[in-house]
Amino acid sequence: xxxxxxxxxxxxxxxxxxxxxxxxxxxxxxxxxxxxxxxxxxxxxxxxxxxxxxxxxxxxxxxxxxxxxxxxxxxxxxxxxxxxxxxxxxxxxxxxxxxxxxxxxxxxxxxxxxxxxxxxxxxxxxxxxxxxxxxxxxxxxxxxxxxxxxxxxxxxxxxxxxxxxxxxxxxxxxxxxxxxxxxxxxxxxxxxxxxxxxxxxxxxxxxxxxxxx
Ligand code: SAH
Numbered sequence: 625x626x627x628x629x630x631x632x633x634x635x636x637x638x639x640x641x642x643x644x645x646x647x648x649x650x651x652x653x654x655x656x657x658x659x660x661x662x663x664x665x666x667x668x669x670x671x672x673x674x675x676x677x678x679x680x681x682x683x684x685x686x687x688x689x690x691x692x693x694x695x696x697x698x699x700x701x702x703x704x705x706x707x708x709x710x711x712x713x714x715x716x717x718x719x720x721x722x723x724x725x726x727x728x729x730x731x732x733x734x735x736x737x738x739x740x741x742x743x744x745x746x747x748x749x750x751x752x753x754x755x756x757x758x759x760x761x762x763x764x765x766x767x768x769x770x771x772x773x774x775x776x777x778x779x780x781x782x783x784x785x786x787x788x789x790x791x792x793x794x795x796x797x798x799x800x801x802x803x804x805x806x807x808x809x810x811x812x813x814x815x816x817x818x819x820x821x822x823x824x825x826x827x828x829x830x831x832x833x834x835x836x837x
Contacts, residue, residue: 626746626760627660634674635661635699640685641676643693649698649822656694661687663749683735686830688777689713694721699824700798702727706772709790712832713762716742729753730768732761734833760799761832763793764790771795778832779806790817800829 635780636663639653645652662673669679678689680791686695702708704726713719713733719742722729731753739802741757746753757765761776762784765771769790776799777788783799791797791813800806 625663627663630641631662631674632657635659636689638674638676638811639767642691642834645691646674647691647694647698651725652694652697652721653787655697655721656690658724659717659720660749661690661717662797663716664720664745681715681738682741683737684830685714685735685738687717687831692827695808695824696777696798697721698771698795699808700775707768707770708773708775709765709768709771710714710775710777711758711787712777713742714738714748714777718775719753719756720749722775723751723753730755730757730765730771730773732757732759732765734758734760750813756795762786766790774798776800776832777829779829780832782808783811800827803831804828814826814836 631765635657639656650657650688662670665679667710676690684765702725708722708729711760713731719731743756764786770792772792772795773789774797779800787797795813797811801809805815805826805828806829810822812820814820
């Protein structure tokens with residue numbers, strides 16, 4: 625668990641690469657500069673940890689590309705103290721970014737191996753989510769809802785109704801929708817019944833696994 629000056633220097637470079645790609649939110653860039661991404665991935669990829677690339681983690685899943693994480697974080701417009709639900713904890717890297725943005729984070733992971741691994745790992749770095757949950761993201765978290773923000777970090781075949789219904793008025797749901805590639809889709813809840821929808825370009829995620837009954 626070493627974080628050296630060299631790693632820190634590589635993160636500063638990564639932040640400037642992301643800035644050149646359109647990430648302008650200083651709070652997001654500062655989170656990228658701070659979080660030791662090389663510790664979230666297998667040590668065999670360590671040398672490449674600060675390239676703008678996705679990598680395999682356990683259970684055939686991936687840690688999202690830094691640009692994707694930064695884009696989703698910027699688009700959510702997370703403010704300190706907001707209640708945020710994340711679907712797809714994975715390596716916990718996006719979770720750490722949300723915690724650096726001072727959100728109260730609830731995060732659901734469907735793969736038990738990853739849930740266990742990340743639940744042990746994040747606190748070692750001092751990252752404390754309100755709750756990490758082993759469960760099915762399609763259902764959201766009705767007992768904690770409503771949320772200010774909901775972020776989905778797996779490719780969803782459709783927009784789960786439960787997630788829309790668990791948003792506060794004024795809240796945002798950011799979800800990549802589609803099969804092979806996904807359209808990043810932002811929903812802003814305008815009133816109990818009205819949602820504004822924005823399509824924000826193509827991305828590639830691992831699939832959001834089927835609903836469990
Ligand atoms: N934010 C993560 C991305 C991991 S990839 C990171 O940066 O590391 C997507 C994750 O979503 C995987 O860990 C996958 O197991 C999880 N996932 C897929 N379908 C899910 C579902 N229905 N509910 C909760 N998590 C799910």
